[in-house]
Every structure is written in C-alpha cells, then in structure tokens.
Amino acid sequence: MHGQPRPYWNPLVAGLILGLALLATFLVTGHGLGASGLSARLTAALGSWILPEATAANAYLGGYVKAGAPLAGWITWEVLGVVLGGLIGSLTSRRFRPKVEGGPRLTPARRLTYAFVGGALVGFGARLARGCTSGLGLSGSATLAVAGFVFLIAFFAAGFLTMRLARGAWT
Template identity: 55%
Template sequence: MTKRTHTPRPLWHPLVAGVALGVTLVFTFLLTGNGLGASGAFARTAAWLGGESAKTNAYLSAFWQSGHPLNNWIVWVVVGVILGALLSAINSGRFRWKLEGAAAIGAGKRIATAFVGGVLAGFGSRVAAGCTSGLGLSGGATLAVSAFVLMDAWGRPISLFLTNRWVTDETWVPAHRLLPLVNRFAVTHAYPNWAANIWLTTFIRAVQPWIVALLRARDARIAAHLAAQPELLEDRSVEVIVQMDLTTAWPALAAWAGVELPPIPE
C-alpha cells in the first residue's frame, strides 16, 4: 500500500493575479459602492473592544457615531479575505500550520517582532488614512491624490504639485484669494483621523512658502496660455499645471522645525 502525497498546485503568475485583483476591485465598486480595504476593520474592532471607553476617545468614538462599529462593509471584507484565503490554501494543497521565520530567529523573537511590526503598520495605516488595500488599490483606482503622494526613504514628501481644474472638478479660485487662507489653514477636529490631521496641519505650515510660490506660478502659467487656449482648464491633456521638487527644501524645513535630518540610506 503506497502512501498518497499531495503536490501543491503552482502559484498564479503575478500578471494573472494582478488582473484578477483589478477585476475583483471593479466588481466590488459596482456591486457594493465601496472598494477594498483592511486596516479600517481592525480600527473598528478596537472601537468595539474598547466599549464605553472608546465612545469617549477622540479617535475611536467616530466609529460609534453610525451605530455598532462592526456593522460596516470593511469588516465583512476582512472576514471574507480570511475565509477565502483558508479555502484557497486547502484547495491548492498549501495549507500548513507553521510559523514563518521561526527557524531563523526563534519562535519567541519571531512572534515579538511580528507583533511590533503589526502595531507599527496598523498605526501607520491610520495616520495615512488607509492601508495598501484601501489607499493603494481603492484609492489608486479612483485617482485619489493621497494614493499618489511621492515619499522618500524616510517617508518625507518629495514633491508638491497643483493640478488642472478638471482633475478635481472643483471651483477655480485665483491665487490672490487663496493666499490668505494658507496662513489660516488648521485641521483642529479629531475626525476622521486625529494623527493625520495634526500631521497635515504641521506640514502645510512648514511648506507654506512653497505653496504660496506654487499658487503664484500656477496662475502665471495659466494667464500666459489662457488667451491662446481658452479651454485650457478643461484640457484633458494637461493634468499638472506646476510641480516643485521638495528634496532640496528639506534642510530649510529641518531648520524651521529645529531638528536634524537623518542621512538618507543608499
């Protein structure tokens, strides 16, 4: 009697998996009106576990405003991901009980580093108002600006840019009316993300001189071409009006903040 062995099925080609994920995202938007996400479910779980304490917390209380925190689409997305991954692993013959990386650094250290890494990743996703699913996939698919912010190796924005009017479909406001508002910019409330609101307020204040310069350059460029191109603001071939590299500005920003920048790793 021979012992039966199960050969795991080969993994999908990355291009095939990427296309399948894109199609899934499209149907998610069409059928539910929402995209894909993950970190929001853990934040809602924390609000639920916090109970009465969470209802008075500056950040977690927002998840109780529309009813029970777990009564939300993103929670069931994560439940579906867990069940789907389990069924897929079993069906492909790849289901195993194991602790990845334990052989290299030991089980205890591996669990500890995974926990700390998870906490940092979770906090980062809340500060960024989204994870690689909600911000990267869903945000990128809807052309959300936050999904395309360029960062360097230390998470510092490396570029500022102003788009054409049609990109955001908003009212075009000239620079001379916007400049006084830049000085007063402040997000003082906790919703939807207290840490992100503080970061955004501080960042806008720090780069205020560059924003002012960009607004003036934007209007100057528009004025120079508007006579010859009356439909410039609706021209789909012109997305970004002006852009500024911030990499050379960080020493000045560090002096403004009174901090010393760490060296950029090669």
C-alpha cells in the same frame, strides 16, 4: 503528511483577477476594497468592552461607539470574505500550513515579537494615513487619486529602507 503544494499563480494573472475584483467592487459599492478599517472597528469594539467610558469619550473611537455595534459594517463582511477566500484558496491548493513563518535565523519567539511590533507600526500608520495598502495603495490609485500614489511612494521607499536594517530577520 502534506501533499505537494500547487504553485502560486503567475503574478500577472493574479493581478488581472485582483484588478477585476476591485473594478467589480467599485461598480457594485461605489468604493474600493479595504482591510485596515476593520482594525479601527475591532479596537472600538474591544475598547467598549474593556473600557466602555474611555472609549465612548475618545475623540477618535467615540464615533464608532456612538453609531452602535462598531463591527456591523461593510468592511467587516468584506474582510470575513477575504479570510474565507484565503481559506478556500490555501486548502484547495494544499498551501495551508499551521506554522510560524520567518527567516531561517529567527527563533519562532523572536519572529512573533517582530510580527507584533510590525503589526503595531502598521496599525498606527493605517489610522494616520486613513487607509492601507488595499484602501489607499490599490483602491486609491485605481481612481488615479494623488493620495494613492503618495501613499505608494512612501510605502515602497520606507519598505526598502527598513529592509536594509531588517534583512537578517528574513534571509
């Protein structure tokens, strides 16, 4: 049904290309790459659709609503590009697979529950930290910002610690 998927790139080659893309982003826009900023904009957009008054009055989301069209911004176009790039890459390499991917011992329903819980922790954490692995870990560290390295240390430490409890979900 599917052809044999092409192998992944060597991690150093992938890192080199990602680094050049990040450098180009800095030179063109004056800032780095991001991703989680869109989740705040999506929340503001959905909020002003479902609960317009509460969202406009919210101390955190109000600013996005006041500026009008919360989704119209650089991060939205960029993440649209990320999805497009991921689609081109996975289709041309025969790595595209519609599936629920998880450890062999998890049912798909449980895998999706963990995906939601993990996503919620990440969504909350990214708003608190003012960025995610892309915006702080990658882009912040590339500017040698202390904030970027503090983020990376906390991210990797918590990841290893949590995996001691969560490894049954993946192995």
